[in-house]
Amino acid sequence: xxxxxxxxxxxxxxxxxxxxxxxxxxxxxxxxxxxxxxxxxxxxxxxxxxxxxxxxxxxxxxxxxxxxxxxxxxxxxxxxxxxxxxxxxxxxxxxxxxxxxxxxxxxxxxxx
Amino acid sequence: xxxxxxxxxxxxxxxxxxxxxxxxxxxxxxxxxxxxxxxxxxxxxxxxxxxxxxxxxxxxxxxxxxxxxxxxxxxxxxxxxxxxxxxxxxxxxxxxxxxxxxxxxxxxxxxxxx
Numbered sequence: 280x281x282x283x284x285x286x287x288x289x290x291x292x293x294x295x296x297x298x299x300x301x302x303x304x305x306x307x308x309x310x311x312x313x314x315x316x317x318x319x320x321x322x323x324x325x326x327x328x329x330x331x332x333x334x335x336x337x338x339x340x341x342x343x344x345x346x347x348x349x350x351x352x353x354x355x356x357x358x359x360x361x362x363x364x365x366x367x368x369x370x371x372x373x374x375x376x377x378x379x380x381x382x383x384x385x386x387x388x389x390x391x
Numbered sequence: 392x393x394x395x396x397x398x399x400x401x402x403x404x405x406x407x408x409x410x411x412x413x414x415x416x417x418x419x420x421x422x423x424x425x426x427x428x429x430x431x432x433x434x435x436x437x438x439x440x441x442x443x444x445x446x447x448x449x450x451x452x453x454x455x456x457x458x459x460x461x462x463x464x465x466x467x468x469x470x471x472x473x474x475x476x477x478x479x480x481x482x483x484x485x486x487x488x489x490x491x492x493x494x495x496x497x498x499x500x501x502x503x504x505x
Contacts (some may be wrong), residue, residue: 311491322395322482322496323434366433371490372424376447379494381426381434 301367416485
């Protein structure tokens with residue numbers, strides 16, 4: 280199972296772009312990269328998933344370099360409501376017997 | 392549509408009692424997952440069901456923990472003879488059975504052992 284490393288915490292201000300980088304040096308050829316968001320007292324929520332290059336949806340963008348050993352979640356123009364913990368996951372639960380390593384995530388604090 | 396539902400949302404019980412936690416997955420999601428999350432920590436994988444079968448139970452912390460699923464739907468996580476270290480939020484997620492499908496989480500059961 281691929282191990283991920285991401286910053287424990289980050290601070291930002293409303294309206295700024297936030298980039299959270301995750302390292303996954305031992306990513307396997309077939310592994311996808313998935314990001315989840317978790318608010319206090321709620322379960323995690325899927326944000327975005329990608330394999331290589333760039334993926335964009337209505338919430339975020341995901342940048343993956345050619346070597347795939349890291350990925351960056353980009354949140355454009357954050358608001359106070361983006362304050363949450365963000366988890367980077369690598370792998371595929373379906374082929375790993377359900378096991379995905381969530382780690383401690385990155386606690387993002389957005390200030391006014 | 393309805394998301395993943397977990398009950399109870401909160402459970403307070405005395406040390407030594409048995410507790411049963413319930414998860415209702417999204418209809419049609421044959422994959423179901425249980426996690427434990429201690430305060431300020433990440434998610435700890437407990438067990439995974441594909442249909443009604445759990446191919447690997449090694450994530451369960453001890454033999455006091457068991458889980459079952461029936462009708463490829465509802466799942467229950469049972470903790471016998473609860474200990475204070477069992478206090479945590481227990482999260483359930485479900486997904487479609489295909490590769491790389493995102494997991495949809497419930498809001499968890501907050502279990503407090505006195």
